[in-house]
Amino acid sequence: MLHKYDIFIRPTKTWRPDTMGKFISLCMIVKNEETVIERCLSSVAQLVDEIVVVDTGSTDKTKELVSKYTTNIYDFEWIDDFSAARNFAASKATSEWILVLDADEYVDEENFKRFISDIKEDNYKYDAYNAKILNFSGDFGEVLVQNYHDRIYKNNGDISYFRKIHEQFKHNNGLDIKFKNSNLIIFHSGYLKHTVNEKDKSNRNKKLIDIEMQSNNKNAFDYFNLGNEYSSIGDVNKALESYIEAYKLKSDIRLSWVSTTLIQIIICLMQLKRFNDALNVIKDAESVYTNSPEILYLKGEIFYLRGQMEDAKEIFQEIVSNPDIYDHVIFRPDLKDQKPHSRLGDIYLYEEDYQNAVYHYTSVLNINKYSEKSINNIVYIFNKFHSDHEIKEFLYRSKLINEKNIKYYVHACFDIGNYNLALSILKEIKEENKLLYQVGLLKKLAVEKKVELIDDIQDLFEYSVVKDLIKANWINTVEIYLLEYLVERDLSIARLIEHFKNNNVLIELKRLLNEETRFDNINGGLFKDSLQILINYKQFSICTNLLKHVNLLDPKEQSQVAGILYSNGFRVESIHLYEKIDWSYLTVQDFINIINSLVQTNANDNAVEISKYAKALYPDDFRFYKFIIENTQDISVYSDNLYEANERFKESKFLDRLNITN
Structure with a gap:
């Protein structure tokens, strides 16, 4: 027994x-x-x-x-x-x-x-045989x-x-034991975030690994697993120490976990912003794993994170253009196709090259139709240039929408304030998505005050239903505020609004929108969220009332409001607000906004001076060096910045080309 x-x-x-x-x-x-x-x-x-x-x-x-x-x-x-x-x-x-x-x-x-x-x-x-395990992780x-x-x-x-x-x-x-890698694929969902949390896997695993580590026969594989557990709980420094120890103790570089360890070392160094150290590891790894897309992708990701857009673009394009060369996936298949396409989309969106951005985000969706980021960006870009009908026709004709991901497209439409596009997408299948369709009608009613819609959405005027929809982020407090204008037109709306009379968020919003209100403090999160929603709905007179209280926000939140104004096309108003803020609170993107605004008015000399200031605050962002190098008329400033850039940003082909010309 x-x-x-x-x-x-x-x-x-x-x-x-x-x-x-x-x-x-x-x-x-x-x-x-x-x-x-x-x-x-x-x-x-x-x-x-x-x-x-x-x-x-x-x-x-x-x-x-x-x-x-x-x-x-x-x-x-x-x-x-x-x-x-x-x-x-x-x-x-x-x-x-x-x-x-x-x-x-x-x-x-x-x-x-x-x-x-x-x-x-x-x-x-x-x-014995090894099977390939495909692990699904993240939220979904x-x-x-x-x-x-x-x-x-x-x-x-x-x-x-x-x-x-x-x-x-x-x-x-x-x-x-005589092993062979088999062609068997096993699909594993146990690393989905909710499953890991529900089963408390991290604590369980850490406990058992600690027992293994206390034994006298601990080996490289033990340190590899210890690194994985430290990584899962967010202790990057200890994870890095464990991975390095595992790599030092390896008995054979051909062991399957060794290449994974090397990638984890690179990722840890990136998380710690030790980018040049990570590039040194990548340089060594590239000579061993010549056809691994992951190694090359991480190099491109470092370039992207440091603002080296040309270098990053070149790397990501190399990966997606040569799938037959970069065919040895170590442990992240998405770094071969989805992620490079996604990053190329991000770069082209940043450069306002919308056609190429759409191409790459669509490429992601052709691989993974549930990429919320790509869906959001596709809808955002199309909304700039096309009618609701044109967008709907493209999405259905391209077979990007299906019954499982349609809610992501609807949410993307709601996020940019285009409920009419959401209704158009849902129109042919509104019975299967009745609640989402009614939510779209509710938004339309709140914004456009079309009282003829009231009878179609009576079900939504139940307080418990609306409360759940707010909690699930399908309806927002601004829309409840806008519905108040209709309380005298319909009893069911009046009853719904009555339930919100003691709602703290709605009370705070009303105070924010009343220019006569005097504040001891102000809810910055509510201010920023409400501003974006009101801009989306083109409620500009209400925005004006809200912005009268902007000086009550702390400097960091004021800079975020300026960023919202800039990204929505209110660039003059944005710059006026930036001018009032202590610039030590500005982010990299804030400075990029200011520099771009100056360039658009041909004030390049001023833009160079601001780039110098920004570079002093954010020395690891290449964009400031690049702008100075490309726009200064001062030879010594040019030479100094080129030298600094070469010292700080290693492995840059963009800089190599500049060095050759000089």
């Missing part, structure tokens, strides 16, 4: 189970997985010959759901050791091969069938991370798992 503190080890003798013609068994360990277990089992049940599930203490319906797929369900007392549980599960398997999956993973049927066919063709040449799975992991092995008693966490195969007789 298994003692609760024993670590279960597979028999060391050469042993083959009585397979009775069974080829592969699925072995799983589970605990409280009722939300995902059926997705996993339904994807693989018809593809394997046996399912073995070991439960380590579920208190939900996990075992009940598992029983629909197998009777091989075993209890195992959890002893803070994943390997012990996995080895116990393997002891119950009776097929020639064992496949290991977690409950939050699943497979594709056709891919799995090809994988089984390949194993059979190999004719027992290998002891928008970030894709891949890694290879040992998941398939011969059920002959020679191989077992070791390590309490991030378990790996070992040969029980100390021999080498």
